[in-house]
Amino acid sequence: MTRAYCPPFAEQTRLEFLGRGCHATDLSHAISVDDPTFVGHQRTLIWQHLTHEETQRIGLTRPPYSYQVVGFTLCDHSSTHVDAINHVVDRPDARSVDHLPLQWFMAPGVWLDFAWKEPNTYIAAGDVDREFDRTGARVRPQSVVLYHTGWYRKFHTDRFAYIRDYPGLDRGATERLNDLGAISIGADAPSIDAWREVSEVKVQPAHVVCREREILNIENLANVNRIPAHEFWFIGLPLKIRGGSGSPFRGVALVPEE
Numbered sequence: 001m002t003r004a005y006c007p008p009f010a011e012q013t014r015l016e017f018l019g020r021g022c023h024a025t026d027l028s029h030a031i032s033v034d035d036p037t038f039v040g041h042q043r044t045l046i047w048q049h050l051t052h053e054e055t056q057r058i059g060l061t062r063p064p065y066s067y068q069v070v071g072f073t074l075c076d077h078s079s080t081h082v083d084a085i086n087h088v089v090d091r092p093d094a095r096s097v098d099h100l101p102l103q104w105f106m107a108p109g110v111w112l113d114f115a116w117k118e119p120n121t122y123i124a125a126g127d128v129d130r131e132f133d134r135t136g137a138r139v140r141p142q143s144v145v146l147y148h149t150g151w152y153r154k155f156h157t158d159r160f161a162y163i164r165d166y167p168g169l170d171r172g173a174t175e176r177l178n179d180l181g182a183i184s185i186g187a188d189a190p191s192i193d194a195w196r197e198v199s200e201v202k203v204q205p206a207h208v209v210c211r212e213r214e215i216l217n218i219e220n221l222a223n224v225n226r227i228p229a230h231e232f233w234f235i236g237l238p239l240k241i242r243g244g245s246g247s248p249f250r251g252v253a254l255v256p257e258e
């Protein structure tokens with residue numbers, strides 16, 4: 001019998017999933033106190049709530065056994081996260097994150113490359129069409145569509161530069177993706193909207209489409225460009241926060257070896 005073992009952490013690895021060999025790519029940033037945060041949002045706080053020494057000293061454990069506990073507080077839109085319907089829809093029946101269907105978080109996925117877009121510009125419907133033509137990727141019904149701008153590289157290197165000047169979708173591009181079958185759209189930037197819309201116009205047309213059509217958006221993704229195929233399976237389950245308007249999650253892209 002072979003003993004189980006703990007392999008080293010890697011952002012990309014090979015694994016067996018449902019009896020199939022897959023390449024897995026980690027799509028989430030680590031949550032830390034240095035995370036970039038929008039103005040008005042709660043900053044992330046993390047602290048050592050109990051140490052190994054303290055659990056023994058106050059009688060919670062007896063040597064040689066001990067444990068530690070880390071405490072944290074954060075906004076439900078911290079780090080890599082998904083927006084719930086009630087984040088943008090102001091109605092009592094708008095669904096919070098604990099009432100969103102599992103199918104939206106375990107779904108076929110497609111990723112598109114818009115790294116060539118200049119800062120603070122818009123991704124239009126024509127850009128979306130050209131990228132699908134280039135890659136040959138197809139959006140299956142009820143898909144998650146992710147796009148790469150390269151902005152994620154600033155997340156842990158310059159948090160102030162990260163939260164400004166990023167490109168984003170315009171209304172037409174967001175509508176086109178939903179018309180093709182996307183039920184969730186994700187960016188490796190602070191928002192699926194361009195920075196100008198978030199900071200100056202303050203209407204955010206991509207979010208407005210999500211509001212009108214009751215679809216989701218995902219923000220602060222990582223490593224989208226490292227997914228080894230433009231079509232994959234997406235898994236990214238949010239925390240089941242009662243009444244939450246969103247949730248951080250650990251996202252993974254799975255590409256079957258064949």
